[in-house]
Structure formats: C-alpha cells, structure tokens
Amino acid sequence: MSDEHSHDDTDHEHGDHHQPGTHDHHSHDRDELGVAVLTVSSSRTLDDDAGGDRIVDAMETAGHEVTTRDLVPDDYDKVQATVQRFVDRGDVDIVITTGGTGVTPDDVTVEAIDPLLAKELPGFGELFRRRSYEEIGTMVVATRATAGVADGVPVFAIPGSENAAALGAELIVSSAGHLAGLAGRDDEHDHEDDGGHDHESDGAHGQGGEHTHDHGDDAGNHHDH
Ligand SMILES: Nc1ncnc2c1ncn2[C@@H]1O[C@H](COP(=O)(O)OP(=O)(O)OP(=O)(O)O)[C@@H](O)[C@H]1O
Numbered sequence: 001m002s003d004e005h006s007h008d009d010t011d012h013e014h015g016d017h018h019q020p021g022t023h024d025h026h027s028h029d030r031d032e033l034g035v036a037v038l039t040v041s042s043s044r045t046l047d048d049d050a051g052g053d054r055i056v057d058a059m060e061t062a063g064h065e066v067t068t069r070d071l072v073p074d075d076y077d078k079v080q081a082t083v084q085r086f087v088d089r090g091d092v093d094i095v096i097t098t099g100g101t102g103v104t105p106d107d108v109t110v111e112a113i114d115p116l117l118a119k120e121l122p123g124f125g126e127l128f129r130r131r132s133y134e135e136i137g138t139m140v141v142a143t144r145a146t147a148g149v150a151d152g153v154p155v156f157a158i159p160g161s162e163n164a165a166a167l168g169a170e171l172i173v174s175s176a177g178h179l180a181g182l183a184g185r186d187d188e189h190d191h192e193d194d195g196g197h198d199h200e201s202d203g204a205h206g207q208g209g210e211h212t213h214d215h216g217d218d219a220g221n222h223h224d225h
C-alpha cells in the first residue's frame with residue numbers, strides 16, 4: 001500500500017504501484033510489467049521465432065520483464081489453455097500472443113482467446129490495422145489482431161510476421177502500463193463470473209491456478225459480448 005495518492009473517491013486495496021503518475025487518471029500506471037509471450041505457430045520453434053524475438057526485445061528495451069515465453073501450434077485448446085495459464089500467473093501483468101490471427105483455416109488464435117476476455121479492447125486492433133495499412137496496404141484485412149482483458153490482465157493477439165510483431169510490440173509498449181494499471185484495479189469492478197484478478201497481492205489469484213473457463217470442444221463463445 002504505497003500509493004502516494006489518496007483516492008478519496010474509491011476504497012481500493014490494490015497497492016504496490018510503481019511510481020504513480022502525477023495525473024490522477026494515470027496514478028495506476030505501471031512502469032515495469034511482467035510480460036508473457038506466446039508464439040502460435042505450426043511451422044516455427046522457439047529457436048526460429050523472429051516475431052517472438054522482436055516482442056521480447058521491445059519489452060525488455062522498454063524496461064519490462066519477460067517472465068515466461070512459450071510456443072504452441074495452431075491448436076484451439078492449446079492456445080486457450082496456455083493463455084489462461086499465463087493470465088493466472090502472479091508474475092504476469094500482460095500477455096502477448098503472436099501468430100495465428102490470419103484467415104487460413106488453421107488460424108484460431110482469436111477464437112481461442114475470445115472466450116477468455118471479459119472485456120474487449122477493439123481500439124487496439126483498430127490502431128494496429130490503421131498503422132499496418134501504412135506498411136502493407138489493404139492486406140491488413142488478412143489480420144484479425146485483437147486485444148482484451150482476461151481476469152484483469154490485458155491480452156494482446158498480434159500477427160506472426162516479424163514486421164507485424166515489431167509494430168504490435170511498439171503499440172503495446174506505449175499503452176500497456178496504463179492499461180495494466182487500470183485493468184488490474186480491483187476497486188472498480190467485481191469481475192462478476194470470472195473470479196477477479198488481484199495481481200501482485202495474491203500470487204495464486206482467485207482461480208486456484210488452472211483455468212475455470214470450460215471452453216469445451218472448440219465451442220468457445222459462451223461469454224456474452
Ligand atoms: N514466429 C514468426 N516469426 C517470424 N515470422 C513469422 C512467424 N510466424 C509466422 N511468420 C510469418 O508471417 C507470415 C504470415 O504467415 P501465417 O499467417 O501462415 O503465419 P501463422 O499462421 O502466424 O504461423 P504458421 O504458419 O507458422 O503457423 C508468413 O510470412 C510467416 O512466415
């Protein structure tokens with residue numbers, strides 16, 4: 001509870017913020033984030049993962065710590081279970097996936113993540129495609145890059161190519177501290193059905209480690225959006 005700012009309009013317990021900003025709205029911004037990076041690819045390995053490497057480099061350059069990194073094939077259940085496992089970790093403040101956002105039949109990253117998201121952040125995909133348009137023109141329609149909040153943890157899904165990963169990482173670096181600070185606050189929302197994520201103050205979180213979303217057999221979408 002080292003928050004130097006007194007928020008007399010709220011009664012939050014979520015402390016341990018790094019260097020709260022001077023503006024009240026930014027007082028929950030977080031400077032150093034624990035980042036989980038998941039590469040989704042059926043053709044790459046972690047030794048041949050230029051896109052994932054770009055994300056790791058960008059996050060570390062920005063002063064964040066990549067606390068876990070993994071690679072899974074384009075498999076709905078593996079993607080979903082791994083992202084949920086990352087979200088449940090006490091040392092993860094944001095999750096970034098790279099790959100599988102396209103339109104080929106095997107691209108299921110967006111479908112796999114969607115049921116985990118209590119809130120969508122459509123502005124991320126909009127911004128990503130707007131910036132990508134400058135790079136690849138109308139080919140931007142081939143990516144469904146997206147973001148949202150799962151149990152208080154921002155999750156970003158960006159394409160697998162190196163350029164796309166670099167652009168996505170740049171956008172995430174400039175917004176993630178603010179997003180993670182806001183999304184992780186436990187004073188403004190109750191997380192209705194998804195337990196509530198109280199990162200840093202409770203390493204085990206509210207869900208006992210393993211994910212409790214029964215995503216079923218590729219059925220997915222039982223969260224109303
Ligand atoms: N991890 C990665 N690092 C660098 N480039 C990648 C990576 N993953 C995919 N790419 C490239 O991104 C482009 C988009 O390809 P595609 O949509 O098939 O990728 P994907 O579905 O994300 O991954 P994959 O085909 O490996 O399962 C291709 O040129 C591919 O070589």
Ligand SMILES: Nc1nc2c(c(=O)[nH]1)N[C@H]1C(S)=C(S)[C@@H](COP(=O)(O)O)O[C@H]1N2
Binds near residue numbers: 160162
């Ligand atoms: N900025 C940017 N966006 C990009 C690309 C890129 O090189 N740069 N690659 C595109 C390509 S080639 C594909 S197939 C889609 C989906 O990629 P994914 O299946 O690897 O997620 O992202 C697109 N978005």
